[in-house]
Amino acid sequence: MNSQQKAANPPKLLTNRFIQTIILSNVLLQIGIWVRNFAILLYVADKTGNDPYAISLISVAEFAPIFVFSFIGGTFADRWLPKKTMIWCDLLSAVSVFVVLLTIHYGSWHSVYFVTFISAILSQFSQPSGMRLFKQHVPEDQLQQGMALFQSLMAIFMVLGPMLGTLAYSNLGLEASVAVMGVVFLLSAAVLFRLPKDKVNEQPKPVKGQFMKELSEGFRYVWQSQVLRMLGAAFILAGLAVGLSQALGLFIVTERLGKPEEFLQYMLMVNGIAMLVGGGIVAVFSKRVPPQMLLSLGMLIGAICTVIVGYSTNVTVTLATQFINGLAFPCIHIGISTMILKWSHESIVGRVNGVLNPMFTGMMVISMSLAGKLKGEFPLVSIYTGAGFLFFFGAMVLIPIMSQKAPENLNVSQVVNET
Incomplete structure (x- = not known):
């Protein structure tokens, strides 16, 4: 009876532990991403004298992984435990940032592109895992509100992000700005430990060769x-x-x-x-x-x-x-x-x-x-x-789909087995 009452009266969105954790994690990641984007942009512009080819490579490093790894990342996100996947992605991003920081320190400035490239690859595994957790932990009638909260968060950083990134590079320089990115990835990984435990029993076991x-x-x-x-x-x-x-x-x-x-x-x-x-x-x-x-x-x-x-x-x-x-x-x-x-x-x-x-x-x-x-x-x-x-x-x-309503019981096996 208690479970039925809970289902009938789901917790308010902002009191949902999952939403609180994901928002805090995303705030940290947005800080790191905007500091990264502007620090690398301004650094490459200074280093190359505003060479358009060198600057355009930053966008290539950011968007190219989406073509190659989005399909792969989405498939593995459905195979792996989502909480664990997100934590590992943030930890690996932090490690890659500090490795690249060492190479920059010892003279290889071109490695700045790898900061963006590796982070973009790992996000193709982390982002769909976050979508899965959203599906698990946010009531159906609150999904749209949850997405609106994340859109608002993105908008805040679209206003503040460029100023934050420019200030970081102007006052700290490239190496310290990249280090900030590594630290916030570590902090994000730590925050994600607050997420509810993965549902191990409900996770489909990946079949080798499939x-x-x-x-x-x-x-x-x-x-x-x-x-x-x-x-x-x-x-x-x-x-x-x-x-x-x-x-x-x-x-x-x-x-x-x-x-x-x-x-x-x-x-x-x-x-x-x-x-x-x-x-x-x-x-x-x-x-x-x-x-x-x-x-x-x-x-x-x-x-x-x-x-x-x-x-x-x-x-x-x-x-x-x-x-x-x-x-x-x-x-x-x-x-x-x-x-x-x-x-x-x-x-x-x-x-x-x-x-x-x-x-x-x-x-x-x-x-x-x-x-x-x-x-x-x-x-x-x-x-x-x-x-x-x-x-x-x-x-x-x-x-043609304007009047359609979302199905209450989705049967994935029925759809994917059709030819």
Whole structure:
């Protein structure tokens, strides 16, 4: 009877020990990531005289592992104990940071790229494990609120992170900044010991030689689910749109607004503040809105705002539009994460995440790499209008699944065994 009452009255989100622990761990990791990103960026810029190739390699080191290791990491995350996996990933990240720190100290400055590269690889194992734990320890009706909290956390660091990273590098230098990253990874690992124990008895035992079969099950699970299939299509279109708009943001500042390059930081700051506010709003009202409607709303607003930013030559209009776009962006992130969790069985959520995540990132990197060439062939207004239409088509893709509700009893074996 007590268990039934507990299920009927789940604890408030912020009193959930799992949520408290994961948030604290993520705060520490965000500090390390932003210090790392800006310390390495400023260091490489100083060392190479702002060489664009050397600077672009930082993004390659950050995004390349997503293509190679996202599928693999998602599959292993479903095989391994999630709490243990997350702790080991943070510990190994810390060890790799201190090893690289030694090589930097003794003269090999190029090894700074490995700090980002190794951390990005390990995150492909840790992140889907965190999704599995979310599925286990957060009540179904609080999943969307939980995602909203994490979106708000990301928004806070989008505002504070650049300042934090710049201050660390300016006052401490590269080696001390990298050491800070190693320390916060160790602290994060220590915090994660507070997580509830892994459910060893419920963990499926990995079968030797079955890795490729389990990997293919993730693709088959996504393909057999109409909701996840449509989500994948929306991922692709959103990734293309985001890549174009992010890559050419500097030209909006210099060509459309006639401002110096430094003005871009104010646009990003306005966007980050709005994301923080938007995440809070979604957290309050998220229970009343289905995640697919939330995602569609975010993409529609993104479509309109992207077109306006492309056309605008007025600073006030552009900043106001950036703010509105920032308010809507949490709808996209929260909608996507909630749909993955609600329409995926706990035993396969890592693989589903591993299949869908590269679709967005891959398309974003492709459009970012093509943005420069498109800029030489088409006016900036046309490119931003095209990006707006990509967002719009992404929202339209979701119409067939708008009325669907998440299944109460997911049967993973029934889906993956279908041919």
